[in-house]
Amino acid sequence: MGNFIRLMKYVARYWYLFALGLGLIVIYRYLMVVPGLATRRVLNALTPPFDPDEVFRILPRAALTIIGASILSSVVNFVQMYLQSYVSQKTIYNLRNDLFNALIQKSFSFYDRSRVGDIVSRVTSDVDRVRRMTSFWINQMISIVAGFVIWIGVLLSINPWMTILCLLPAPFVFLITNRYRKLSRPIFAEQRRVFAEMNIFLQQNIVGTRVVRIFGQEKREKKRFTGINRRYFDLQLEMAKIRALYPGLNTLIMGVVTALIYWLGGRLIIVTHGTPMEFKWGDLMIFVQGMSSLMAPLRFLSFIVGSYTEAMAAAARIFEILDTEPEVKDKPDAVPLPPVKGEVVFENVTFGYDPDRPVLKNINLRVRPGETVAILGPTGSGKSTLLYLIPRFYDVTSGRILIDGYDIRDVKLKSLREQIGIALQDIYIFSATIRENIAYGKPDATMEEIVAAAKAAQIHDFIMSLPDGYDTVVGERGITLSGGQKQRITIARTLLKDPRILIFDDTTSFVDTETEYKIQKALEALLKGRTAFIVTQRLSAIKNADKIVVLKDGEIVECGTHEELLAKDGIYATIYRTQFAPREEILARRMGGGE
Amino acid sequence: MGWHGGPPPGRGPGWRHDRFTRREEEKLERKVSDIVLLRRLMTYLAPYKRRVIALTSLMIGAAIMSLVTPLMTKIVLDRFIPAGIEAGKTSVLNIWLLAMVALLLAQFGLSYGRQYLIAWVGNKTIYQLREEMVSQIQEMSIRYFAEGETGRIMSRVTNDAEQLSYFLGSGLVSVVSDTIAVVGALLLMFTLSLQLTLLSFAVIPVMFLVPFFMRRRIRKAWRQTRVKIAGMTSVLQETVSGMKVVQAFTRESRDMETFNAVNLETVRARLRATLMAGLFRIGVGLAQVVGTVALLWYSAIQIVNGTVTFGTFVAFQTLLMNFFRPLMTIANFYNDFQSAMAGAERVFELLDTEREVEEAPEGELVELGEVRGEIVYDHVTFGYDPRTPVLRDINLVIRPKEKVALVGPTGAGKTTMINLLCRFYDPQEGSITLDGYDLRKISLRSLRKQMGIVLQDPFLFQGTIKENIKYGRPEATDEEVIEAAKAVNAHEFIMKLPQGYETVVREGATNLSVGQRQLITFARALLVDPKILILDEATSSVDPYTELIIQKGLERLLKDRTAIIIAHRLSTVRNADKIVVIDNGRIVEMGRHEELLEKGGLYTRLYMRQFRDLEEPEELTARQRGAGEPAQRPSMGRRPRGAGPGALRGKMMELRRLIKEREAEGHDVREFKELSRSIFAALRRGDVNSASRKLDEAIERLRNLSNKPQT
Ligand SMILES: Nc1ncnc2c1ncn2[C@@H]1O[C@H](COP(=O)(O)OP(=O)(O)OP(=O)(O)O)[C@@H](O)[C@H]1O
Numbered sequence A: 001m002g003n004f005i006r007l008m009k010y011v012a013r014y015w016y017l018f019a020l021g022l023g024l025i026v027i028y029r030y031l032m033v034v035p036g037l038a039t040r041r042v043l044n045a046l047t048p049p050f051d052p053d054e055v056f057r058i059l060p061r062a063a064l065t066i067i068g069a070s071i072l073s074s075v076v077n078f079v080q081m082y083l084q085s086y087v088s089q090k091t092i093y094n095l096r097n098d099l100f101n102a103l104i105q106k107s108f109s110f111y112d113r114s115r116v117g118d119i120v121s122r123v124t125s126d127v128d129r130v131r132r133m134t135s136f137w138i139n140q141m142i143s144i145v146a147g148f149v150i151w152i153g154v155l156l157s158i159n160p161w162m163t164i165l166c167l168l169p170a171p172f173v174f175l176i177t178n179r180y181r182k183l184s185r186p187i188f189a190e191q192r193r194v195f196a197e198m199n200i201f202l203q204q205n206i207v208g209t210r211v212v213r214i215f216g217q218e219k220r221e222k223k224r225f226t227g228i229n230r231r232y233f234d235l236q237l238e239m240a241k242i243r244a245l246y247p248g249l250n251t252l253i254m255g256v257v258t259a260l261i262y263w264l265g266g267r268l269i270i271v272t273h274g275t276p277m278e279f280k281w282g283d284l285m286i287f288v289q290g291m292s293s294l295m296a297p298l299r300f301l302s303f304i305v306g307s308y309t310e311a312m313a314a315a316a317r318i319f320e321i322l323d324t325e326p327e328v329k330d331k332p333d334a335v336p337l338p339p340v341k342g343e344v345v346f347e348n349v350t351f352g353y354d355p356d357r358p359v360l361k362n363i364n365l366r367v368r369p370g371e372t373v374a375i376l377g378p379t380g381s382g383k384s385t386l387l388y389l390i391p392r393f394y395d396v397t398s399g400r401i402l403i404d405g406y407d408i409r410d411v412k413l414k415s416l417r418e419q420i421g422i423a424l425q426d427i428y429i430f431s432a433t434i435r436e437n438i439a440y441g442k443p444d445a446t447m448e449e450i451v452a453a454a455k456a457a458q459i460h461d462f463i464m465s466l467p468d469g470y471d472t473v474v475g476e477r478g479i480t481l482s483g484g485q486k487q488r489i490t491i492a493r494t495l496l497k498d499p500r501i502l503i504f505d506d507t508t509s510f511v512d513t514e515t516e517y518k519i520q521k522a523l524e525a526l527l528k529g530r531t532a533f534i535v536t537q538r539l540s541a542i543k544n545a546d547k548i549v550v551l552k553d554g555e556i557v558e559c560g561t562h563e564e565l566l567a568k569d570g571i572y573a574t575i576y577r578t579q580f581a582p583r584e585e586i587l588a589r590r591m592g593g594g595e
Numbered sequence B: 001m002g003w004h005g006g007p008p009p010g011r012g013p014g015w016r017h018d019r020f021t022r023r024e025e026e027k028l029e030r031k032v033s034d035i036v037l038l039r040r041l042m043t044y045l046a047p048y049k050r051r052v053i054a055l056t057s058l059m060i061g062a063a064i065m066s067l068v069t070p071l072m073t074k075i076v077l078d079r080f081i082p083a084g085i086e087a088g089k090t091s092v093l094n095i096w097l098l099a100m101v102a103l104l105l106a107q108f109g110l111s112y113g114r115q116y117l118i119a120w121v122g123n124k125t126i127y128q129l130r131e132e133m134v135s136q137i138q139e140m141s142i143r144y145f146a147e148g149e150t151g152r153i154m155s156r157v158t159n160d161a162e163q164l165s166y167f168l169g170s171g172l173v174s175v176v177s178d179t180i181a182v183v184g185a186l187l188l189m190f191t192l193s194l195q196l197t198l199l200s201f202a203v204i205p206v207m208f209l210v211p212f213f214m215r216r217r218i219r220k221a222w223r224q225t226r227v228k229i230a231g232m233t234s235v236l237q238e239t240v241s242g243m244k245v246v247q248a249f250t251r252e253s254r255d256m257e258t259f260n261a262v263n264l265e266t267v268r269a270r271l272r273a274t275l276m277a278g279l280f281r282i283g284v285g286l287a288q289v290v291g292t293v294a295l296l297w298y299s300a301i302q303i304v305n306g307t308v309t310f311g312t313f314v315a316f317q318t319l320l321m322n323f324f325r326p327l328m329t330i331a332n333f334y335n336d337f338q339s340a341m342a343g344a345e346r347v348f349e350l351l352d353t354e355r356e357v358e359e360a361p362e363g364e365l366v367e368l369g370e371v372r373g374e375i376v377y378d379h380v381t382f383g384y385d386p387r388t389p390v391l392r393d394i395n396l397v398i399r400p401k402e403k404v405a406l407v408g409p410t411g412a413g414k415t416t417m418i419n420l421l422c423r424f425y426d427p428q429e430g431s432i433t434l435d436g437y438d439l440r441k442i443s444l445r446s447l448r449k450q451m452g453i454v455l456q457d458p459f460l461f462q463g464t465i466k467e468n469i470k471y472g473r474p475e476a477t478d479e480e481v482i483e484a485a486k487a488v489n490a491h492e493f494i495m496k497l498p499q500g501y502e503t504v505v506r507e508g509a510t511n512l513s514v515g516q517r518q519l520i521t522f523a524r525a526l527l528v529d530p531k532i533l534i535l536d537e538a539t540s541s542v543d544p545y546t547e548l549i550i551q552k553g554l555e556r557l558l559k560d561r562t563a564i565i566i567a568h569r570l571s572t573v574r575n576a577d578k579i580v581v582i583d584n585g586r587i588v589e590m591g592r593h594e595e596l597l598e599k600g601g602l603y604t605r606l607y608m609r610q611f612r613d614l615e616e617p618e619e620l621t622a623r624q625r626g627a628g629e630p631a632q633r634p635s636m637g638r639r640p641r642g643a644g645p646g647a648l649r650g651k652m653m654e655l656r657r658l659i660k661e662r663e664a665e666g667h668d669v670r671e672f673k674e675l676s677r678s679i680f681a682a683l684r685r686g687d688v689n690s691a692s693r694k695l696d697e698a699i700e701r702l703r704n705l706s707n708k709p710q711t
């Protein structure tokens, strides 16, 4: 109920239109009955033995009434439908915007937990379910009740016994429809589930097709698909059986009752023939019409009830998104972070994706403005995690991070992130042109700026070699690019943003040493005066860093300049020696051959 | 493909969406003729001939039945009731009631059978189509995945197929029964009353044509709505998938704008469609009311004249409905047919996409057993787009059990070499052989069974870590899985995860670090125990230390295998039996590590780059050797020789020592560090004089610094 009220609050913004629509429904319902009544008059007049004069007296008036009422009712109906649609569209427009707005503020942890498909379906299908309810549910209810009252009034005034006969199928129709809904609902749900499974299967097998093929698992995957496909087929058939049976039963019952109306009406005509209380032909026909008008909405009723439960479930899923507070968000008294010099300080920082399992433990690190910090460490030691904390993608579990003395939790997120450029390790390329991808963080960048960034990232020449240059559309997730090309595009994207603090998370792992060297040279100039964090697995790239931080199991085990760490003869020195062992050999060779 | 000159970035929200809409509209263009498509579709119905015939006869039965009901109404009104009035008794009606109920029961049975068969036939064909489409997805050219987007391929299998099933199940068959219903109703109307029939025809144009023409515009409006909704979904999908990038680049407000715009567009399109539909309904309503009133009026006159009976009038109203409803369906059939054909075209397009790599014909097909693992690239030329070759005239012999490394600048074509070897593509010129068999002759299955491959892009399936490692060999035991994980040094971290090997890998593997993903794909490749192991940047994100451990283990693991290793970190590849250097699609150098270093070509350059310091003064090396005095300075062609290196080196040492000393004393020495770096740079440029001058200056200032009182 809480969800219902909350939904209605969205509708309430347009309450006057909504109320107007409801009023129009009642009028429409009434107007719908009028032509039937007029026809009845004509038909009654035609009941043998008829009086031609009376027929011709009634006919023009009846014709005018029918035409007038029909025109009026279709106009009323039109206005009402449009209002209803307008209100529901506006409602879901607002709802979708709210949802998107909530989504865009959700922290990384939310996206770690959620599946893309699930989120998308909440914004599309679930919102649509809610729309159906806000537009139909209340309207239909009013419409059904109004229709019932009006019709029963009309019919009762003609003949109570016949009216009872008309209402006779009501409980059956309702029960059958209800049973139909109850039986079909789990099948529907199962169908949806299997369909979703089919989608996941397809998505995985399309994105991962190379892996499937390489490991020769086509048969197994195919078998899995056949299972899903078969299940879907079975469900469809099961559904078809129910669908053919129950609505068919309703039609049957209504047909039988119609026959009964003719039968009873016929008897009445015969019995009352010639009496003053004569039951006429027009009366008979209006009961035929009245019965179907009464029963038709009943066939919906159960589904309307059903759509309510469905819509409420959908609303719950929607509100779940709206209600889960982003874990990372602005404090109420957050101030904008003024343009920074770039001092970054970690103070006793501990963090875990799951607070019980810390990934980073008691990190202390002071980075002075303009310094370049290199971060090294084994796979899974928490390097990326450490970097994620700086733009506040996650909040620390304990301790704090200061930028220019500001605790990053005290400043506005936007102002913080605008001053930080981060190239993520997980490359994401939008399916757009290369230019759009590079200019992603600064859509109003000029072409010169874009080219400059691309040049610094050593990707310009490659782009120019493409037939469409910067306007080349890259495939989904950049599939037509080589690994190194993708990485260099993300580097260019980050550079173009031109922030005070730069973060590169292993973005040259697929780039050859020569190109990397060039990138480094270009960066050297660009990084002047900027604070930079660089994660890399290649020591050559970081020797000149002002500070080298070695992480292991989430702890800083070594920190210092290259020379200091070598002197210390710890992990860094070991790694250094393993990677640089061949160096000795080169030197030896040179000495032997060169001079 | 390719949308030239797209709008400049930032021209406002919705650029991605515009492109989407354009593509969506392109989709509506038709290329193949209906007859061809239809004939092909019919082949899918052929296996169920009996059911289709049964369905058709049921539908015809139902069409005829629908004529009987109005007749029965006419009879009761015209015969039974007047007869009852005449006889003064009501019992005559009972017979009619019985007959009517029997008729209704028969109708119920017919309709049940018909609906069931419709569902059966339609869904069976869709089932079949889906099976074929998935087989196709598994075998069609990899190229297709680069162009088509995942969503689009998916929607062919789901939505388009669904639409077709409806058309095949009911659309096609109902044309027959609808025609019968229309003709039957018409005949019956004529026999009942010529005048009324003629009158009806006078109003047909109004009742029929108006809606017919309006409906087309409505259809268009609804289609627009669907396109807009699909567009909104695609914006949503992409934003949500790339949300981390969105937030990293603080694009929130801009993307909100984009979404807001597409959202508004869908609402507008929808309201427009509603408006059209509403107007349509008014049009239909008015046309109908004119028809009904005319019929009522005219019938009343005829009844008064005695030319038409009351029963005929009532029956006529039902008959008119029975006439129009199927007529509308037939009229709309063309539209339904068109959209079904569009769906069919997309489905068949998928089914017909080139497989590009086709299996050889039965007679020539080779099933490989145990291979030796000899691979030969013979004058191979290949381009993803044949006009722009990515690999040119590649000649390479890899002997059994040889370890070959492919190195070269990014984008040189290394991954492409592998793509060809796995036969994701076939070369345009030349050939590749395995154990002397042309790859094109070998059955794909037996070819790939020989290989274990770690792709550059570490893709993991949704499922547990164990399932992922076992992917290539589902029957592997837990011990084997653990062994493979241990071999790549992944066991340790897996055990640290909350559920160990049963930890579920999330969508996009976000709960694993990138290096961890690589290690798991590595274990997955090892577990299949392949004759040929291919590692494309398998350890690029793995730290050197872990890598070293893996390498030690690998030596044993690789002993009996042919291996192809791609790596940029050259320490990874220096032990290879053969190093192949690729640049710009050509093999430029080949040989053992030492040989290549002798040559001093591209490899040497790439190799040297990792030890950047080699181009800087060598005090470091000296320290490593534990030697007190400067080491002999190696010569590099680019460096000026004999420019008093000894003296400079000594000064450099002095500078560094002083910097350290002053730093320890608490002075701010950042400036000097900067300076020493720029001196290195000058040295590298060969600018010895200025370097020497700067050195003297710096040393002087540092010495003085110590005498000043500290701050
Ligand atoms: N599917 C594709 N369609 C079109 N062009 C492609 C496709 N895949 C790669 N290319 C292009 O082919 C060239 C060679 O790419 P390849 O992936 O073989 O490079 P690579 O040597 O593996 O580079 P890296 O070291 O960066 O991974 C690149 O210029 C790339 O843009």
Ligand SMILES: Nc1ncnc2c1ncn2[C@@H]1O[C@H](COP(=O)(O)OP(=O)(O)OP(=O)(O)O)[C@@H](O)[C@H]1O
Pocket (backbone or CB within 6 Å): A112, A353, A354, A359, A377, A378, A379, A380, A381, A382, A383, A384, A385, A386, A425, A506, B493, B510, B511, B512, B513, B514, B515, B516, B541, B542, B543
């Ligand atoms: N979103 C997440 N949810 C849960 N656990 C995570 C998540 N991201 C990373 N982890 C875990 O946290 C640990 C540290 O991961 P992180 O990505 O920081 O490592 P890394 O040092 O960057 O490694 P690599 O060198 O492989 O990139 C890993 O054990 C990983 O499994």
Ligand SMILES: [Mg+2]
Pocket (backbone or CB within 6 Å): A383, A384, A385, A425, A505, A506, B513, B514, B515
């Ligand atoms: Mg990482």
Ligand SMILES: [Mg+2]
Pocket (backbone or CB within 6 Å): A482, A483, A484, B414, B415, B416, B456, B536
């Ligand atoms: Mg590659």
